[in-house]
Amino acid sequence: MTERSLAINGLTCGYPKHEVLKELSLPRICAGSVTVMIGPNAAGKTTLLRAIAGLLPARGEVNFDGRNLLALAPTELAGLVTYMPQVLPQGVALTTIEAVITALRVAPDRRGDSDAAVHAEAAAVLNRLNIGHLSLTPLDELSGGQRQLVSLAQAIVRRPAVLLLDEPTSALDPRHQIDVMSAVREIAIEDGMIVMVVLHDLNLALAWADTVVLLVDGKIAAAGPPEEAITSATLETAYRVRARVERCSQGRLQVIYDGKSV
């Protein structure tokens, strides 16, 4: 069996009077890998994920398993791709497990499943993310980090082939950042998912990405293994900062910021 992969060719998308991405092409992304999108604000990272998820009109090709995702009907696309926005909205009067059950129940192929099967599956995903003890806690009583984990649970319970995560660690403390990124990596490998993650924390990208894509003004400034995409030179070009990428005492690469570039 050939390995499933995603390839983007000539993707153009954005808003009616402002094209954010123009003719963007990405190298092949393989199943079981984590691709991290980095870049300054307004570089087009979220736009790229939303375009792949069919949430923005787009031209070009997003090839997955020999099919152009952009040409699929929304329900068919939803069966393959799940997009997780940056935050879970406030003021939703549901419990944690209900949030996950809802994500499962709206999947076209899961509407006929028994309640018991759906409840057990939702509980299993919450346990996998170590938030099983919060199953019956109302969403509005969760901390920011816990809410991000529920949001991730909603995405992974659908077992998509392509998982798109928009800043999943933005509200998390270091422990929860590790929890989320290790869960993401584990899911990618165990479930054979193609995972694309938008991150602002470059050290997280260095630690968890198989591939890093650096976007600047809707164009790819660098792409490849983390140590090749995140360098002093690429960071200066993209972020206009002076930074060093050095190995720590334990051999891991770290970004150290020295200030703004002139």
Add this chain to the structure above:
Amino acid sequence: MDKPGERLADMNAQIVEAATGHARDAAADAYGNLLWRRRLLIAVLATALAASFFFDIAAGPSGLGLGQSFNALFGLEGATRTQGIIMWEVRLPQAVTAILVGAALSLAGAEMQTILDNPLASPFTLGVSSAASLGAALALILGVSLPGLPATWLVPANAFLFAFVSVMILQALSARRGTGPDTLVLLGIAMVFAFNALVALLQFVASEAALQQFVFWTMGSIAQTGWTKIAILAVALAIAFPASFAARWQLTALRFGTDRARSFGVPVARLRFFTLLRVSMLAALSVAFVGTIGFVGLVGPHIARLLVGEDHRFFLPASLLTGATMMSLASLASKTLIPGVLLPVGIVTSLVGIPIFVALILRRRGR
């Protein structure tokens, strides 16, 4: 820790205690218990509605008590023909209308709050009530209406037409790209002000008699009901509720935002269109038949949300029942607050609704 907090901790503990091996079952079981409590709450609401309905049909200025009312209703021994007429032509239609209108407005409010992602949305937020008032004002003050309509249907037909057209205008505007829930609410508010200004203009030129009739209409009254109107409302609900319930998971998913819902495969634009269609039908018919009834469409869903949350499997039926019960109680109060006087039910619902609404807002802020 307060009692609900302790309960929650206990239930969560049920899940944690079997963290190894049986954790999945424990979580699913604890959730199963929660579902049973919600079903029980729905049953309690239905019982409260039934009780309110019985007291409502047993109350009225003619002095028939509970026993006599039922004798008269079913033509049992000792009941006179007049008593039968009072029950079948006055009390029962009014009581049933109250329930149907309350159910329709509250269901419409619940759906509207979900699709507009706005807890302050109600059938009147988008100008449905104001449009209906303009239609009624045109009929009552200028005698403008559709040709060929019987005189008794002049006001409701006009009110319905204007209410429905107002929602269709909003539908057309919302179909434009980039029109989100916020824009829809703002457009609705703009329409409210526009219609209210036109109504004020008509009131300014109205004769004293027409003005009096119109003011009474705006107070909301179930006294002018009849079995034909009841049948129309019942059919509308019989169409709308199953359609809403069929969309229960999609509506619940929409609570997580448009992007997330679309990514889950929810056809958000189509869902909003058909929901607005149902809402406009329910709200326009209610306003057309009984005038302006405030707060039921706003407060009914809020009470339901507090009781059963926003899983729309429970939220939709609970909203329907809370609205119906509120209106039924308001109908009862409108007959009993001042003995011998039948107050317009719209006034009563507003008087009851305002304190509940304020309490809800304060409770929300206090969290």
